[in-house]
Amino acid sequence: MASHRRPKKPSRTRATVLTAVAGMAVALSAQAAHADTKLSKSEAKDQVDKLYEEAEQATEKYNGAKEQHDKLEKQVSELQDKVARGQDEFNRMRGALGLIATSQYRTGSIDPTLQLLLTSDPDTYLDRASRLSQLSAKQADTLRLMAAKQRTLKQERAAASSKLADLESTRKAVEQHKDEVQGKLADAQKVLNQFSEKERAEITGGDQKGASGSKADGGKSGGDSGRASRSDSRPNIPAGSGHAAAALAYAQSQEGKPYEYGATGMSTWDCSGLTQWAYGQAGVSLPRISQDQANAGTRIYDQSQLKPGDLVIFYGDQHHVGLYAGNGQVFHAPRTGAYVRYEAMSNMPFQFGVRVG
Numbered sequence: 001m002a003s004h005r006r007p008k009k010p011s012r013t014r015a016t017v018l019t020a021v022a023g024m025a026v027a028l029s030a031q032a033a034h035a036d037t038k039l040s041k042s043e044a045k046d047q048v049d050k051l052y053e054e055a056e057q058a059t060e061k062y063n064g065a066k067e068q069h070d071k072l073e074k075q076v077s078e079l080q081d082k083v084a085r086g087q088d089e090f091n092r093m094r095g096a097l098g099l100i101a102t103s104q105y106r107t108g109s110i111d112p113t114l115q116l117l118l119t120s121d122p123d124t125y126l127d128r129a130s131r132l133s134q135l136s137a138k139q140a141d142t143l144r145l146m147a148a149k150q151r152t153l154k155q156e157r158a159a160a161s162s163k164l165a166d167l168e169s170t171r172k173a174v175e176q177h178k179d180e181v182q183g184k185l186a187d188a189q190k191v192l193n194q195f196s197e198k199e200r201a202e203i204t205g206g207d208q209k210g211a212s213g214s215k216a217d218g219g220k221s222g223g224d225s226g227r228a229s230r231s232d233s234r235p236n237i238p239a240g241s242g243h244a245a246a247a248l249a250y251a252q253s254q255e256g257k258p259y260e261y262g263a264t265g266m267s268t269w270d271c272s273g274l275t276q277w278a279y280g281q282a283g284v285s286l287p288r289i290s291q292d293q294a295n296a297g298t299r300i301y302d303q304s305q306l307k308p309g310d311l312v313i314f315y316g317d318q319h320h321v322g323l324y325a326g327n328g329q330v331f332h333a334p335r336t337g338a339y340v341r342y343e344a345m346s347n348m349p350f351q352f353g354v355r356v357g
Contacts, residue, residue, distance in 0.1 A: 038194055039191065039194065041195070041199060041202065041203060044191050044192070044194065044195065044203050045203045047188075047191050048188045048191055048192060048203055048204060051184045051185075051187050051188040051191070052184070052185075052188060052204075052335045052336055052337070053315070053335075054184050055180075055181050055184035055185050055188070055261065055335070055336060056261070056270075056271070056319055056320060056335055057315075057317060057319045058177050058180040058181045058184060059177075059181050059261040059262060059270055059319075060272065060289045060290055060291065060319045061173075061177045061180075062174060062177035062178055062180075062181055062261070062262055063262060063270070063272065063273075063288055063289045064288070064289045064291075064292075065170055065173040065174045065177055066174050066262065067288045067289070068170050068173075069167065069170040069171055069173075069174050072163055072166050072167040072170055073167060075163050076160060076163045076164055076167055079156060079159055079160040079163060080160055082156055083153060083156045083157055083160055086149060086152060086153045086156060087153060089149065090146065090149045090150065090153060093142055093145060093146050093149065094146065096142060178262075181261050181262075185261075185336055188336070192204070200337075204336075204337030204338060205334065205335075205337065205338045206337045206338060206339070234250075235249040235250060235252065235253050236249075237249050242309070242357075243279065243282045243283060243284045243309070243356060243357055244282075244307060244308065244309025244310055244323075244355070244356060244357075245308055245309045246281070246282035246283075246309070247275075247278040247279045247281070247282040247284070247309050247323065247356075248278070248308050248309035248323050248324075248325065248331065250277070250278040250281040250282060251274055251275070251277075251278035251323050251331055251340075252331060254266075254269060254274060254278075254340050255331075255339075255340050255341060256339050256340060256341070257269060257333075257339060257340045258338075258339050258340075259271075259333045259334055259335055259336055259337070259338050259339065259340070260336070261336065264276070264277060265277050269333040269340055270333055271290060271320050271321050271322060271332055271333045271334075272288060272289050272290045272293060272321050273288075273333070274322075274332065274333045274340065275290075275293060275311060275321050275322065275323060275332075276288060276293070278323065279356060284356055284357060286356070290313065290318055290319055290320060290321035291317075291318045291319070293311055293313075293321050293354065294311075294313045294318045294321070294351075294352075294354060295354075296311070296354055296356050297311070297354045297355045297356040297357060298354070298355045299352045299353070299354055300352060300353035300354070300355055301352045301353075303328070303345070303350065303353070305353075306324045306353045307324065307355070308323075308324055308325060308326045309323055309324065310323070310324040310353045310354060310355050310356075311323065311324075311353060311354035311355075311356060312324050312330050312345065312350065312352075312353050312354075313350075313351045313352055313353070313354065314348040314349055314350055314351060315348065315349055315351065316349070316351070318351060320332070320348065322343075324345075324353060325342055328344060328345050328346065329342050329343065329344060329345065330342070330343055330344075330345045330348075331343075
């Protein structure tokens with residue numbers, strides 16, 4: 001009869017060795033796959049450009065939600081202050097009513113006829129009776145005012161409660177869009193991590209710092225390796241210049257500063273933050289986000305009709321804005337990894353210009 005023996009279990013040492021060998025094989029396989037799938041600079045640029053564009057789309061949504069959140073926060077604060085003041089006024093009215101009630105109780109605790117008998121001066125009693133009547137009328141007025149105040153307070157509390165709910169909703173939207181932006185930027189960074197610092201700068205356009213050969217003036221003024229080529233002081237604007245020309249001059253004073261999503265200066269900018277600030281310096285108030293700035297004036301679809309300082313809107317969803325700088329150039333805050341600079345308008349899908357004012 002054949003014997004049936006259980007196969008021997010591998011020793012702990014042998015199992016450990018096999019596990020280690022298997023792990024090394026997986027790691028080597030992953031490294032080989034990674035080496036085989038490394039992107040070329042051209043492929044990486046396409047991926048990074050797409051991710052940065054998506055990040056900028058999310059940035060403008062973030063900016064819009066943030067602006068709405070800030071407005072609601074201010075409205076909530078004002079409503080809460082109003083409710084607090086109303087409650088204080090109501091409490092004062094209630095205190096005054098309490099004094100009136102106390103006075104009436106003390107006066108009314110003795111029968112009026114008995115009061116007449118007890119007083120040595122009937123004229124004094126009649127004066128007191130007259131004042132008692134006045135107090136009753138005042139009490140009625142106070143009660144009416146208190147009822148009206150209660151209704152107002154109820155409405156104001158309801159409005160504050162509604163605004164608080166809206167505020168919480170916008171807070172969540174801000175966080176959602178912020179997470180989306182950061183996610184896109186993190187994905188782009190993963191792609192860039194495959195390359196050297198020099199290659200990364202070439203892919204993102206970070207090598208184009210400050211003034212460059214693509215300037216509207218033909219590149220005559222040259223750059224300075226990333227530092228702004230102009231100061232933050234008030235630019236020299238010729239007398240009689242319009243708002244648009246002045247806005248462009250102010251924007252140019254920020255040349256060479258880095259892009260940062262959601263930034264409104266002064267050390268970093270995003271696209272609509274720069275245009276809003278520049279026009280603000282020129283005395284014109286613009287909305288915060290590019291889609292709203294697209295409706296801030298007369299639209300111009302023919303590029304040949306643009307004038308320096310006009311807003312220029314790019315992409316179908318209007319998520320990027322800059323200032324027309326002449327000669328087919330836009331002056332703008334491009335995207336993450338790049339710097340405020342001049343660039344050919346043909347590098348992006350132009351939608352239309354906007355003449356403000």
